[in-house]
Amino acid sequence: MADATEALLEEVRQAIDQGRPLAPTGGGTKAFYGREIDASPLGVAEHRGIVHYEPSELVATVRAGTPLAELEAELAEAGQMLPFEPPHFGPSATVGGAVASGLSGPRRPYAGAVRDAVLGVRLINGHGQPAQFGGEVMKNVAGYDVSRLMAGCMGTLGVILEVSVRLLPRPRHELTLVQEANQGEALGRLARWARRPLPITASCHDAGRLYIRLSGAEQAVDTAAQRLGGEAVTDADAWWAGLREQTLAFFDDPRPLWRLSLPPATPPLDLPGPTLMEWGGALRWLPNDAPAHRVREITTAAGGHATLFRGGDRRGTVFHPLDAGLHRLQRNLKQALDPHGILSPGRLYPDI
């Protein structure tokens, strides 16, 4: 437990005075993500510790530098978990990094994203002021929802000091099934199942196989398993962790990795190479050498967006370009929280 607020404030204030950009950094496990920028790292990892955690409140308030693994172990002991099943991408991953990157794991379509779980934050804004938004309660509409804005902002709107997150009880029972299916068949089944009240909490299609995780009361899971059919997967937790951490064989590919976020029912896309599908069809991974503009055109036409997740030109366009009006609002918002442009400027877009 260490409160490094004062030291961090001092560093931010100095950076403002010197006009020197800072990149808030936790464990550095997601440094590959987002645009590459020139900024001095602002280490938040020392600012760590669980500030409040009472299981019956279903909320934990945690300093940003707290290792994700440490928090998850603490929650597991009380039979709880983070609903969004965040990827770590390394043992030093921090809670602050998980929120700032906004990346959610396999449970996302069924239990919500990072932003859905964030209830409150304490941060240092680009004015060098500490400020607190939201809180530890589930329902709170006082003031604009600055807390959820921190999810996925990649450190460009504030240095996250503390986060309050909503938790879920761990399912009493889980079972993973696997079925043979091509991508089109898998999409059809997923769409059909999504319209029925089934206890599905993860889905993935890879190399002709459709994996479905069921969670809940034991009998309910078994009944659903009988309805859906398929073979039970042994060591399923490790399999889903491999998907979340991208250690499955599929991800062992030297080509740039694209992350396509789409309306779930989008039919298979006309892009070369293999595709791994998650989130009931709403998230697709493509290691691909196709020209960026082609990937983006096809994704846009399908009503989604494409991120150059790993590899490729990190100084170019990484996140999907925005329409002019939306881009202007986002830039105005960046200026509202970081008027001096010292917080990871350019990490999302060249001017944001």
Next chain:
Amino acid sequence: MTAEAQPTTPDPGTALLARLRQILPEEAILHEAEDLRPYECDGLSAYRQVPMLVVLPETVAQVQAIMATCREASVPVVARGAGTGLSGGALPLDHGVLLSLARFNRILEVDLDNRCARVEPGVRNLAISEAVTDQGLYYAPDPSSQIACSIGGNVAENSGGVHCLKYGLTVHNVLELRIVTMDGELVTIGSRALDDPGYDLLALLTGSEGMLGVVVEVTVRLLPRPEQSRVMLAAFDRIQQAADAVAGVIGAGIIPAGLEMMDGPAIRAAEDYVHAGYPTDAAAILLCELDGTETEVAEDAEQVRQLLTHHGAREVRTAADPQEGARMWAGRKAAFPAVGRISPDYYCMDGTIPRKHLAEVLTRISELSREAGLGVANVFHAGDGNLHPLILYDANNPGELETAEHLGGQILGLCVEMGGTITGEHGVGVEKVDQMCVQFGGAELDQFHAIKAAFDPDGLLNPGKAVPTLHRCAEFGGMHVHQGNLPRPDLPRF
């Protein structure tokens, strides 16, 4: 304001009217006193103000033109949906245009494959679920005004309801918004995918009380209807036992679809009104709804029954069929009008607290109620700690409204003191602007104003609501002091 009164300046209303007539048909503009009167307040009728003009556009292009015109003329705009809001968020301005979205009342598309519906903002909350019920789907957030409130207003307030403990608030159930900015620009925020590039403006817009943009289209997420739901009612002799039972159920890893509490005065008022069969001598009752697959519900119901009994429930009833379940809910759903029958007026509060403080806060509220000499009935979303104390008063007795408002302020102060918030789901509006000074310090309020300016630099969209100026906080004398630093020490204080 004095400039407007100078005889040499043309009446701004007349000039604007002429320009609006070029955009809208005559019947879409109201300017006669008797036509304006119905728009003078929303669901918070203690605050009233007749607007300068009311416009009732039918197309997005008209909304864009109205906004651009008002921006150019520097005339403020207040958007209004069904007018059911409880914090005065749609209270008009005497020198402003009231923009009614009532004519935007069509469901534009139901996309079954992607489980979503694209609707206009004036569509009623319940109408969405009704339109997809044959497909086995529904829209989850269900504020108690759902037969009347519009989805655009739900977005503006981030409305909750009875089932948000399990299914989330509006912010968790909206996929895409189309908004018109104060410039008249149409911007699409979000998509049918599960996330979007850049900042999460969907979250920022939801609950922004109509201060950042006017919502002209909403795409909501639809969920499959649970296979089964079961309602249980538990009666307690002490409030503390009921509060402990709430923590007990959730701590045991069960997330009920709804978990509601009513105290003695609320129980008796509801029972007199709808005869739901409530035990009128109980200090508190809990209503617990479980949903899911048949086996899941059966398993959870048995565990909940044991937990409620363990925490001292003297009686636990389980509805045998949906009809009995509906009867148990009827009292809860009619609680507000029921209280309206026992008191000439009531003032509904909306604080949220951490669940663990429920019993303490209810005890303190009853002490404050005694001191003020006004009764309080409590009906609330216990599962998420969202209190709705109803302060009973009679506006015909001089000074009683003021006493009720003062008591309300004390209750909200108590919620903040307990680590909670001044509003869980009704919004700040005009009603709780002063209490914002209790919850937030200068750095936060400054940040809110900067965010507002990022969308609306001239401050023309619903000005004066939701976020107080630092000057107003200084006058109110309740500025929250962060870490011993008085924000803006340069400001004069009163």
